[in-house]
Amino acid sequence: MTDETSAARPVPAPRTDRTRIRRHADRAVPERIEEFLLRGEVAHVALVDGGEPRLIPFLYHYEAGHIYLHGSPGNATLRLLRDGRSVVVAVTSLVDLIASKTAADHSANYRSVVAYGRGRQIADVAEKRRVLEAMTVRYFPGREPGRDYTAASDEDLAGMELTDVEVDEASAKMRDAGPLGPHDDDPNFPGSAFVRPA
Ligand SMILES: Cc1cc2nc3c(=O)[nH]c(=O)nc-3n(C[C@H](O)[C@H](O)[C@H](O)COP(=O)(O)OP(=O)(O)OC[C@H]3O[C@@H](n4cnc5c(N)ncnc54)[C@H](O)[C@@H]3O)c2cc1C
Known part of the structure; x- marks a missing residue:
């Protein structure tokens, strides 16, 4: 383990206006940023390349203020991140779908994090x-190299790209409620309202 990469960082938190949740600010949960990053499954990684936006989904690992991405050395996104450019990573979990008696009040329960940082290639x-x-282990709790699968060789690892996105700041937002339409509690109003687990 290299000292630089393993250095414990403070919990990523909103610091500037870019991570201030404006719409439904009551749904901001900055204290749950780390929890959501530790529980999430897919990271959508966005950057700008030559003035054009670029977004690619990845599996990821989160540890103490660092989001790790891996892929082949030919991976265009990870290659672009070698130069330390800004990157934004979104991790979202859809929890429930919410049906309402009014069209505009259909919704979803979710947990999501948006994290800003810069990438660094790990060669060690x-x-x-x-x-x-x-x-x-994060994706397959309890799985052990040597027992459940053959460990990667040094050559395998040398031929793999690993990027450490050091999180500069992040925000977290969640919805956790039932139907909130104006007629959803009225048994005399036509239609149906319910929560369906995603
Ligand atoms: C859930 C999930 C997890 C993944 N995890 C990993 C991972 O951990 N490591 C890894 O290397 N790859 C992963 N992939 C594949 C990854 O999304 C990319 O396809 C791949 O890494 C190539 O990236 P690139 O930057 O070289 O893309 P390029 O091939 O250079 O992308 C060029 C264009 O192709 C399109 N494109 C690329 N990927 C996708 C896609 N997944 N879906 C739709 N359009 C696409 C986009 O329009 C993009 O702009 C995952 C995909 C999914 C859906």
Whole structure:
């Protein structure tokens, strides 16, 4: 493990206006940023390349203020991140779908984080092994190299791109409620309102 990568960072929190949740500010949950990043499954990674937006979904690993992404050395997104440019990562979980008696009040319960930072290529093979094994356990709790699968060789790891996105700041938002339409509690109003787990 390299000292630089393993350095514990403060919990990412909103610091500037870009992470201030304006719409439904009551749904801002900055204290749950780390929890949502630790529980999430897919990271949507967005950056600007030559003035054009670019967004790609990835599996990821989160640890103490760092989001790790891996792929082949030919991966265009990870190659672009080698130069330390700004990147934004969204991790969203759809929890429930919400049906309402009024069209405009259909909704969803969700947990989401938007994290801003910069990427850094990790070349150290020992650090790659540590992060990859931790990532595997995150997606497959209890799985162990040597027992459940053949561990990656140093050559495998050398031929893999690993990017550490150091989170500069982040925001978290969630909805956790039933139908909130004006007629959803009125049994005499036509239609139906319910919560369906996603
Ligand atoms: C849930 C999920 C998890 C994934 N996890 C990983 C991972 O951990 N590591 C990894 O290397 N790859 C992962 N992939 C594949 C990844 O999304 C990219 O397709 C791949 O990494 C190539 O990236 P690139 O930047 O080289 O894309 P390029 O091939 O250069 O992308 C060019 C264009 O192709 C289109 N494109 C690329 N990927 C997708 C896509 N997934 N869906 C729709 N259009 C696309 C976009 O329009 C994009 O602008 C995952 C995909 C999904 C859906």
